[in-house]
Amino acid sequence: MTAGTEVVARLAGRRPLLVATDYDGVLARLRDVPGEAVPEEWAPDLLRRLAGAQDVVVALVSGRGVQDLRATSGLAEPFRFIGSHGAEHDDGLDPAVAAERDLLVDALTPLVEAVEGARLEVKPAAVAVHVRTVADRAAATALLERAAAAAGPHHTAKPGKDVLELAVTDADKGTAVLRLAEQLGADGVLYLGDDVTDEDAFTALAPRTGAVTVKVGDGDTAAQLRVADLDGVRELLTSLADALGA
């Protein structure tokens, strides 16, 4: 049985159904420049098909801030947005976190400026140190270690693919997706993700009846199912859309 067949068998009859998906590495290929990570050509129409089905809600869940996620993906309503690794729901963020974030920016800026090719990304509730374009890989590793050491006890370190993010809240994708599922009274939940922070969602959803979790790509995971790559995501979501009559 393919992952798509399994997802259809377990979810097609469940309503309301929440289809929640990570963005980078699932709907968009990884790029050197985060702003260039646009969705795969098939993704917007396929997500709209799913969101058009009766009692189906589609949510994009990302480490990006919601504003960045909307701008980079080009996606808008009817989709729901969870950003900043769970700290932002649609457009809401506690403004008090910005001052705390700016202290982190001050601490990390000199570290990043000392390493050629490194970049600092300032997000609503976090600061991310990117090393994808650092040619000296030993320097990249050392920078991520120094950035981790700069974190205070009230920060949450979130490692990812060539990135270390320091968040100023303890929100995660797991609690955020569970909260949205409760709000919707969802009887079924599908979650797709490829990166370390998606493991929080896989773990949080594991005990929930009617939840199916899918890891995209290689690596250890708490997800129940796996697809190899973004083409696997397209096939899986197409099977679900067909089964929903969307």
Ligand SMILES: O=P(O)(O)OC[C@H]1O[C@H](O[C@H]2O[C@H](CO)[C@@H](O)[C@H](O)[C@H]2O)[C@H](O)[C@@H](O)[C@@H]1O
């Ligand atoms: O939760 P996600 O939607 O997967 O977002 C995770 C991070 O994605 C972005 O960084 C990653 O993608 C970049 C563009 O392809 C790539 O250059 C970088 O190496 C990846 O780590 C985004 O820039 C971060 O803010 C997100 O946290």
